Amino acid sequence: MRQNICDAALAIFRRHGFAAVSMRAVAQELGVSTMSTYNYFASKDELFLEVRSRLFRQLSDYLSARAVSEDAEERLEQVCRAYISYGLTHGPEYELLFNAWQFDDYREVVGRFGPERLRDARPWDVMVDCVSGYLTSTASDADPARTAHLVWAQMHGLLALHHAHKLVFGVNVQQLLQDSIPGIFRLVGSDAAR
């Protein structure tokens, strides 16, 4: 039932956005009473945290299933292509995970649950692992966490600008995403953050 409630919340979010998700709307979607959903989640925020946590697990599995090469360079390319591909094909989910500005009450949610509960590090661990493996393979002494942030920012920047309809200067998003892979390898190159 927790799974069903999360699925229903995500379906409503996809169709109508965060504001439309309420315990009542979720109950209606499932054809059950609002009270019964409260047996599983104390509030919309609790429900939202669980949906978010499930999506992080989904993204983590998505990356792990695709970043499989034993060659460190190939694996870094695989994880980057997988992240970009997830961001393109799972627009609403990506938005929910990484564009928190949309939530009027985000600061309040952070305050109530604390940053710890809002941090789900699994996809990040996969990313750092791939970056770290690549740096080791190239005998680079760059800092893996700092370098991984630059890689993440590069991919997130393109995805966020794309989803916000900001890529309007005559360069195709597909072209930019192609450029971004060699760009990432320049970013993590011999002079990377240390």
Add this chain to the structure above:
Amino acid sequence: MRQNICDAALAIFRRHGFAAVSMRAVAQELGVSTMSTYNYFASKDELFLEVRSRLFRQLSDYLSARAVSEDAEERLEQVCRAYISYGLTHGPEYELLFNAWQFDDYREVVGRFGPERLRDARPWDVMVDCVSGYLTSTASDADPARTAHLVWAQMHGLLALHHAHKLVFGVNVQQLLQDSIPGIFRLVGSDAAR
């Protein structure tokens, strides 16, 4: 009066977000009748477009005033530092300009006014000019527009993740922003997008 109406709209947006901005709220803020604001703007969307256009001009002036070196490398660094600094110090304005996801009716607005009216290219022109000058100075044959997109994505990615409270993995945003300048020079380096 148009200026005053735009200032009032921006003040409300800063305090309470986009949803709180209405012709009525703007009139109240200014102590005038709602009808009189309609003499200047036909709708909230028209008003929003003008605010947005003024902010693009502000950002453009901000970049131009800071990217002044006659040395192409120094000028590229100046424009990047200026963009990042604007993004950090003008959070709500940056959000309004570049994070359109927040607007429930954004697609509808785009549909009504057309992408042309939503495209205000001046800050972009400054950015491309700096990137292009640098590429020329290094005798690179990389494409200026495509390379400038990668630079923009790198900066936007960090700013967006920062504003969305996603930089929670133990690396300070100031450190990342410092890393991002040499990162950008690697991005636009000898193998840049062509």
